[in-house]
Amino acid sequence: MNIEVTHLTKRYGDVTAVRDLTFTVQPGVVTGFLGPNGAGKTTTMRMLTGLVTPTSGTATIGGRPYGRLARPSSTVGAVFDANAFHPGHTARDHLRVYAAMAGHPDGRVTGLLDLLGLAGAADRRTRGFSTGMRQRLNLATALLGDPRVLLLDEPSNGLDPEGMSWLRGFLRRLADEGRTVLISSHVLSEVQQLADDVVVIRRGELVAAGPWSQLAGPPTVLVSSPDADRLAAALAATVAGAAGHVEAAGAGRLRVRGLDAPGVADLAAAHRLRVHELVTESTSLEQLFLHLTTDKAATR
Structure with a gap:
C-alpha cells in the first residue's frame, strides 16, 4: 500500500512549512524521512493522517486521503507523541481503551504486550515508564489494528543500544511482511542500518528521494x-x-x-x-x- 504525497503545501500565515512536496513511499521497505529541525517532517506526517489540513496538494494512503479510509486504524498506525498516556493507566488499560475506541478485539492487547516486550510491565502505571518503554507502548498502540502502513516520528528517541537493536529488527520484520514503514529520525547512524530508501527535505522542499545507497554514489x-x-x-x-x-x-x-x-x-x-x-x-x-x-x- 503506497503513500503518495503530491505537490503538498502547507502555509501558516506568512510561513510556508511545506512547499510543493512530492514523493512516494513503497511497501516492503523501510523509508527514512529526513531533514533538519523545522524542515517540515512532522507537518507532512500530520497531513498524511488528517491532523493538519494542506493548503494545497494531496497526501494519500492506498490512493485515499486518511479521512476517507473505511477503518483508518486498521490501515495506518501512527506514532507522533511518546507521552500520549494517562499517567494513572497501566499499559494494559491504555491498550484496552484504544482497542475499544477503534473497534479492535480485546484479544489483541495481550498479544501486543508480548510482542513488544511489555508483558512484564503490563499492569504497571505508565507514569513510571522509561522513555524506551513509552516508545514500545506507542508502537503497540499503533499496531492494534494490524495496519499495513506505519508512520513513526522519532521512534528511537530514548532507546538504549539494546532497544535500538530491537527496534531495527522489529521494523525490518514488519517491512518484510510487505508493510509500508515511514520513519522520521535524527539518529542517522540508526537510519543507515535500517532504511532502504530515504526522503530528504529542507525548508519544506524535497532535495532527494530514493535508495540511499544509490544517492550516496x-x-x-x-x-x-x-x-x-x-x-x-x-x-x-x-x-x-x-x-x-x-x-x-x-x-x-x-x-x-x-x-x-x-x-x-x-x-x-x-x-x-x-x-x-x-x-x-x-x-x-x-x-x-x-x-x-x-x-x-x-x-x-
Whole structure:
C-alpha cells in the first residue's frame, strides 16, 4: 500500500512549512524521512493522517486521503507523541481503551504486550515508564489494528543500544511482511542500518528521494603506494572511460573513483607497481545528509 504525497503545501500565515512536496513511499521497505529541525517532517506526517489540513496538494494512503479510509486504524498506525498516556493507566488499560475506541478485539492487547516486550510491565502505571518503554507502548498502540502502513516520528528517541537493536529488527520484520514503514529520525547512524530508501527535505522542499545507497554514489578506493605517480597515470587511463577520477590524497596516497579495490590491485599488479594499502571508502548517510541539507550544498 503506497503513500503518495503530491505537490503538498502547507502555509501558516506568512510561513510556508511545506512547499510543493512530492514523493512516494513503497511497501516492503523501510523509508527514512529526513531533514533538519523545522524542515517540515512532522507537518507532512500530520497531513498524511488528517491532523493538519494542506493548503494545497494531496497526501494519500492506498490512493485515499486518511479521512476517507473505511477503518483508518486498521490501515495506518501512527506514532507522533511518546507521552500520549494517562499517567494513572497501566499499559494494559491504555491498550484496552484504544482497542475499544477503534473497534479492535480485546484479544489483541495481550498479544501486543508480548510482542513488544511489555508483558512484564503490563499492569504497571505508565507514569513510571522509561522513555524506551513509552516508545514500545506507542508502537503497540499503533499496531492494534494490524495496519499495513506505519508512520513513526522519532521512534528511537530514548532507546538504549539494546532497544535500538530491537527496534531495527522489529521494523525490518514488519517491512518484510510487505508493510509500508515511514520513519522520521535524527539518529542517522540508526537510519543507515535500517532504511532502504530515504526522503530528504529542507525548508519544506524535497532535495532527494530514493535508495540511499544509490544517492550516496559508488564507493571510492584509497590506495597507498610508493609508486603513486606511475599508479595514478595507469589508473587515470583505465577509469577515464568509466567516468571515474583519480586524485592525490596526500603523500603516496590516491583516491580512486570508478574502480573497486580488487580492480585497483589487479591493475597495479599488471603494471608491477607496489601497493601498501587499499581501503574502500563508502559515503555514510550522515555525510549524504549534510551534503544535501547544508546551505553550501543547497546553493551549488
